[in-house]
Amino acid sequence: MSTPGWPRELVAARLHVVTGKGGTGKTTVAAALALALATGGRRTLLVEVEGRQGIGRAFDTAPLPYVERKIAVAPGGGEVRALAVDAEAALLEYFEMFYHLGVAGRTLRRMGAVEFATTLAPGLRDVLLTGKVKECVTRCGKDGRHVYDAVVLDAPPTGRVVKFLDVTRAMADLAKAGPIHTQSEGVVRLVHSAATAVHLVTVLEDLPVTETLDTVTELDAADLRVGAVIVNRRRPRRLPERAGVATRVTTAKLRTGLAAAGVALADDVLDGLVVEANEHGERMQVEATALTKLTDGPVEPLPRLDLPEIADGMDLGELYELAELLVEQGVQVRPVSRSAPR
Amino acid sequence: MSPTRRPPRLDLDTVLDDPGVRIIVCCGAGGVGKTTTAAALAVRAAERGRRTVVLTIDPARRLAQALGLKMLGNEPRAVVGVGGSNGQRSGELHAMMLDTRRTFDEMVYTHSTPQAAAKVIANPFYQTISSSFAGTQEYMAMEKLGQLASTGDWDLIVVDTPPSRSALDFLDAPRRLSSFLDGRMIRLLAAPARVGSRGLRRIVGAGFGLFARAVSTIIGGALLADASSFVQAFDTMFGGFRERATATYRLLRSPGTAFVVVASPEPDALREAAYFVDRLAGEQMPLAGLIYNRTHPVLAKLPASRALDGVQAAEAAGRAPGAKLAAAVLQLHADRVALADRERRLLGRFTHAHPEVAVAQVPGVAGDVADLDGLREIGRRLGEQRAVPEPVPARG
Numbered sequence: 061m062s063t064p065g066w067p068r069e070l071v072a073a074r075l076h077v078v079t080g081k082g083g084t085g086k087t088t089v090a091a092a093l094a095l096a097l098a099t100g101g102r103r104t105l106l107v108e109v110e111g112r113q114g115i116g117r118a119f120d121t122a123p124l125p126y127v128e129r130k131i132a133v134a135p136g137g138g139e140v141r142a143l144a145v146d147a148e149a150a151l152l153e154y155f156e157m158f159y160h161l162g163v164a165g166r167t168l169r170r171m172g173a174v175e176f177a178t179t180l181a182p183g184l185r186d187v188l189l190t191g192k193v194k195e196c197v198t199r200c201g202k203d204g205r206h207v208y209d210a211v212v213l214d215a216p217p218t219g220r221v222v223k224f225l226d227v228t229r230a231m232a233d234l235a236k237a238g239p240i241h242t243q244s245e246g247v248v249r250l251v252h253s254a255a256t257a258v259h260l261v262t263v264l265e266d267l268p269v270t271e272t273l274d275t276v277t278e279l280d281a282a283d284l285r286v287g288a289v290i291v292n293r294r295r296p297r298r299l300p301e302r303a304g305v306a307t308r309v310t311t312a313k314l315r316t317g318l319a320a321a322g323v324a325l326a327d328d329v330l331d332g333l334v335v336e337a338n339e340h341g342e343r344m345q346v347e348a349t350a351l352t353k354l355t356d357g358p359v360e361p362l363p364r365l366d367l368p369e370i371a372d373g374m375d376l377g378e379l380y381e382l383a384e385l386l387v388e389q390g391v392q393v394r395p396v397s398r399s400a401p402r
Numbered sequence: 403m404s405p406t407r408r409p410p411r412l413d414l415d416t417v418l419d420d421p422g423v424r425i426i427v428c429c430g431a432g433g434v435g436k437t438t439t440a441a442a443l444a445v446r447a448a449e450r451g452r453r454t455v456v457l458t459i460d461p462a463r464r465l466a467q468a469l470g471l472k473m474l475g476n477e478p479r480a481v482v483g484v485g486g487s488n489g490q491r492s493g494e495l496h497a498m499m500l501d502t503r504r505t506f507d508e509m510v511y512t513h514s515t516p517q518a519a520a521k522v523i524a525n526p527f528y529q530t531i532s533s534s535f536a537g538t539q540e541y542m543a544m545e546k547l548g549q550l551a552s553t554g555d556w557d558l559i560v561v562d563t564p565p566s567r568s569a570l571d572f573l574d575a576p577r578r579l580s581s582f583l584d585g586r587m588i589r590l591l592a593a594p595a596r597v598g599s600r601g602l603r604r605i606v607g608a609g610f611g612l613f614a615r616a617v618s619t620i621i622g623g624a625l626l627a628d629a630s631s632f633v634q635a636f637d638t639m640f641g642g643f644r645e646r647a648t649a650t651y652r653l654l655r656s657p658g659t660a661f662v663v664v665a666s667p668e669p670d671a672l673r674e675a676a677y678f679v680d681r682l683a684g685e686q687m688p689l690a691g692l693i694y695n696r697t698h699p700v701l702a703k704l705p706a707s708r709a710l711d712g713v714q715a716a717e718a719a720g721r722a723p724g725a726k727l728a729a730a731v732l733q734l735h736a737d738r739v740a741l742a743d744r745e746r747r748l749l750g751r752f753t754h755a756h757p758e759v760a761v762a763q764v765p766g767v768a769g770d771v772a773d774l775d776g777l778r779e780i781g782r783r784l785g786e787q788r789a790v791p792e793p794v795p796a797r798g
Contacts, residue, residue: 083431177613180588180617180625180626184620184621219565240620267770295737296737299730313727317728321718329702333732335701336738343768346769
């Protein structure tokens with residue numbers, strides 16, 4: 061089953077990269093997406109890479125360590141695990157694995173030597189972070205099946221995301237052989253495959269929409285697959301419209317309507333209501349223009365999911381509400397077949 | 403709900419008019435309207451009679467156009483059509499966009515002989531450091547601020563800060579880059595046996611040699627060699643760099659500086675703002691207050707419950723003229739009360755932890771800022787903002 065907002069290709073994707081301009085609610089949407097994909101008995105992993113601890117805050121828990129752990133239960137018995145990947149820890153992990161560094165590793169980290177090494181080659185950080193993500197996506201359990209039905213990556217914002225995912229470019233900085241090189245080749249294969257989709261979160265304003273469209277072009281040029289555009293914080297259209305334009309509210313028109321309903325209000329209240337209503341009308345105009353730009357911009361229309369502004373909920377309740385709305389719009393993942401439910 | 407503690411009001415016009423305030427730094431999470439706020443404050447200051455320069459980092463195209471900035475320019479240019487007078491002085495506005503690479507080049511030339519500078523700039527590793535090293539933009543923004551301040555040409559410098567991973571990066575960037583450039587680490591990695599102090603080797607033992615070898619296996623010998631010769635060439639100018647960074651840090655702590663933290667009504671933006679406030683206090687840097695940006699204050703004194711009753715009555719009135727419109731307007735008001743409530747709760751969490759921080763609440767404009775009049779309007783809202791409003795009583 062697929063929908064226009066979540067076509068069949070996205071049902072088959074296993075790595076969902078979520079990006080967006082700062083302030084559009086990228087982390088919240090990534091968390092809601094992980095919950096939505098876990099709905100109905102799936103297991104998903106939500107990963108953050110920028111050391112901002114946004115996921116821990118979104119789920120109202122303590123900061124995430126460099127360990128995958130269960131962070132939420134999804135409707136219908138699914139589970140979401142979360143992981144904060146950090147480049148230095150990932151580099152140490154490599155050193156442990158391949159060079160048996162032992163306790164010296166921790167001392168070196170305290171000295172700043174590990175941080176220094178990761179900043180020496182700017183591409184190295186990205187290679188380490190995406191490498192860990194790839195390991196999570198492809199990891200299999202004892203039964204030989206993938207451990208996660210889907211992995212959701214709360215990625216860097218639109219300005220940096222293509223550079224972040226385009227590991228080929230980063231690899232130019234690094235030695236042409238060795239374990240990190242081998243793993244990076246795996247990352248390149250994964251992010252350019254049908255298993256990966258990059259979703260873009262935006263709000264209906266000129267600037268975020270422009271950045272979204274620019275990023276779509278950049279992703280195409282880098283041969284990375286664009287998934288869905290997720291329009292966040294949409295306001296309900298309340299005012300009567302003529303030809304798509306909200307009616308301009310005047311005190312006289314409003315007074316007539318209120319009189320018909322038998323509602324009597326003081327003049328200053330009436331004036332305030334008129335200003336509020338017309339501000340909403342202008343805002344709707346801005347949203348409509350931005351939506352037209354978003355729909356007409358790309359050569360091929362992009363799958364689109366809509367999420368409303370939620371005024372009364374906050375934190376965890378809001379996340380579950382958003383996840384449910386995503387599921388209603390068709391968001392799902394093809395489950396990894398497992399021999400027995402665990 | 404416990405009685406809402408009202409934060410003190412941040413009076414931005416007083417800050418803009420205070421001749422003792424020479425620098426205003428706008429900081430906050432990405433996407434909260436920092437750049438626009440910086441530009442609007444600068445326009446307002448100029449029209450209130452101050453000779454003002456605004457340093458923007460990567461402004462949106464339309465904002466750049468509004469300021470008459472067509473391209474990156476590393477020197478301020480006058481903005482035509484902005485100015486005013488406070489009776490004694492006539493203000494003007496100049497604007498610039500930060501050019502990170504050029505600022506870095508200039509710094510290298512300032513602190514070195516032409517030959518040594520040319521050698522550094524030609525090193526492939528320098529290209530990397532000056533363009534893509536995390537923190538370079540932050541560092542250069544602070545360097546440019548230092549330069550602008552040292553000319554003595556300006557009554558007021560308004561600075562925007564880069565959209566960092568964390569809003570705090572620009573405070574740490576000079577120190578981070580300094581520790582990178584001071585050469586100790588690179589010497590350890592390039593020739594650990596010769597340079598590593600005996601004490602250090604005793605601590606990490608053979609681990610360090612292993613580590614150095616592992617690093618060079620990963621990043622390749624060529625890059626390490628470039629980095630090493632870069633740091634060597636850089637050695638002579640390092641003292642000058644560090645001095646500048648220290649001077650700018652002192653400038654930020656001086657009483658002539660005012661930090662304003664910008665946050666939108668979103669949990670993340672406010673958390674970031676709270677971290678920032680703590681950090682500034684820790685560094686003893688002068689905070690003017692919080693700009694609570696793009697809010698939706700309730701404009702009609704009508705409780706949501708009564709508005710919703712009215713919606714029902716208007717819907718019952720069916721096809722009577724204006725009834726549909728009345729229902730929509732009353733529903734919008736109920737939405738707005740809920741939104742304003744959320745915004746107040748979010749701010750309440752911040753104020754609860756930081757009751758001493760002054761707050762300016764700035765209602766959002768519906769459209770995008772496309773010209774100087776748009777900036778003037780935001781400036782007006784910044785200057786004339788009301789105190790945080792009382793909640794509308796649930797029953798009235």
